[in-house]
Amino acid sequence: MLSTESKKHIDREVAKYPADQKQSAVMSALRIAQEEHGWLSTEVMNAVAEYLEMPAIAVYEVATFYEMYNLKPMGRHKLTVCTNLPCALSGATEFCQRLKDKLGIGFGEVTADGEFGLKEGQCFGACGDAPVLLVNNHKMHSFMDEEKLDALLQELKS
Numbered sequence: 001m002l003s004t005e006s007k008k009h010i011d012r013e014v015a016k017y018p019a020d021q022k023q024s025a026v027m028s029a030l031r032i033a034q035e036e037h038g039w040l041s042t043e044v045m046n047a048v049a050e051y052l053e054m055p056a057i058a059v060y061e062v063a064t065f066y067e068m069y070n071l072k073p074m075g076r077h078k079l080t081v082c083t084n085l086p087c088a089l090s091g092a093t094e095f096c097q098r099l100k101d102k103l104g105i106g107f108g109e110v111t112a113d114g115e116f117g118l119k120e121g122q123c124f125g126a127c128g129d130a131p132v133l134l135v136n137n138h139k140m141h142s143f144m145d146e147e148k149l150d151a152l153l154q155e156l157k158s
């Protein structure tokens with residue numbers, strides 16, 4: 001379930017901890033596994049558990065706690081918008097509604113063509129930049145408005 005390349009990346013993370021603390025790299029290992037597969041199926045989480053020599057339940061606990069992990073396929077581009085109070089007070093709620101209307105999906109859903117998935121996010125630590133949107137957990141877009149949203153969706157589609 002884990003490619004040689006992914007295992008190499010995980011090994012690099014494991015090396016940051018004492019030899020008997022391999023499980024400390026579980027968050028990184030899940031990120032790497034998700035990058036390989038797009039989401040974390042039970043089989044993938046089990047493979048991470050086996051590789052890190054830790055109980056599978058402990059891996060599930062981490063994967064289900066943090067929302068950056070996808071427990072189901074979330075499309076080619078996962079869009080996560082922070083909806084916490086500071087962002088909500090700065091227009092995130094209205095922005096989310098526009099985004100949902102444009103994509104025709106709600107939180108936790110994926111467009112029929114598989115291009116976009118939408119997720120509700122917790123604070124990204126960029127509260128002053130609201131509304132903020134994260135693409136595939138990696139690229140943050142700040143001060144989102146209708147114009148920026150249209151340009152971003154167009155760019156991601158092409």
Ligand code: FES
Binds near residue numbers: 084126
């Ligand atoms: S509350 Fe939204 S980024 Fe902090």
